[in-house]
Amino acid sequence: MTAYVLTAIQYSVFILFVVLAMMRTYAALYSKEERRFMRHRMKRHLRKQNEITKKRTSESEITQLFKEAHLPWLTNYRFAVVRVVGLLSGMLYLSLTTTSTNTILFLVGWAVLTEPVFKFSLIRLYLARRIKKITEMKEGELFSLFAMLKTDLIGNTREEINVYHLLKDTLPYVHYIKPMLNQFMRQWRESPQLAGQNFEAALGGETAQFLGDFLGGLHRMDRDNALQVLEEQNEVFGHRRSEMLLQKAEVQRNSFYTFFFLSAFAVIGWFMWFMFQMTNQAMNM
Structure with missing residues (x-):
């Protein structure tokens, strides 16, 4: 043990002297101004590489x-x-x-x-399932937003529509689309049309496309025209909602069927293995 300690001390002293010698050589080869310039250039290079790394990280598919x-x-x-x-x-x-x-x-x-x-790794399947679940929740909240807008407009007796306060009242009832609504409300003061386009691009899908166009042009409508537009889309939204529920029920049925099939197959396999072991032991006795 003592030999290892002495060896480590010798190497440490050697490395220390090498570092000191390199520092003295560096100081002798370059002037103070040149060293300062090289340090600044190295910092700029590291900062640039850090920005490139961050950009690649943010743009990565993963x-x-x-x-x-x-x-x-x-x-x-x-x-x-x-x-x-x-x-x-x-x-x-x-x-x-x-x-x-x-x-x-x-x-x-x-x-x-x-x-x-x-594509078929465990983490990729987990992310795909989680994204699909979040997408379904966003779609459900968009349907809820559609219903709340219609209810608020029916209950509003004034012809003039206050889009900002209308959306602000719906924020406590949504979660997954709340950041998009906050962004829409911030951008709406500058450009309602641009805010609607960004809302549609952030969420995607036909439901978001209709609501983005509707909210972007809502400030130009009166109460009756807005209700008429919502009423025209009511049947389409109801059909899409029913279609989503049917697809979700079909997935649940398939999942239960697969689970019970695998469970039954495992029980049958275990029973066959148990009988084979019993028969094998009886024949060897």
């Missing part, structure tokens, strides 16, 4: 997936760090408690299941 899944604190680089930490922790634990085969299986399984580039 980062966009995390944003759509309402996980904005996760980026592709942060998720890569999480993967590496999880991989090293799992391999360290398995290497101390089990065989090397299990460690290799964990390495392969972790690398495949947590790779977001693979």
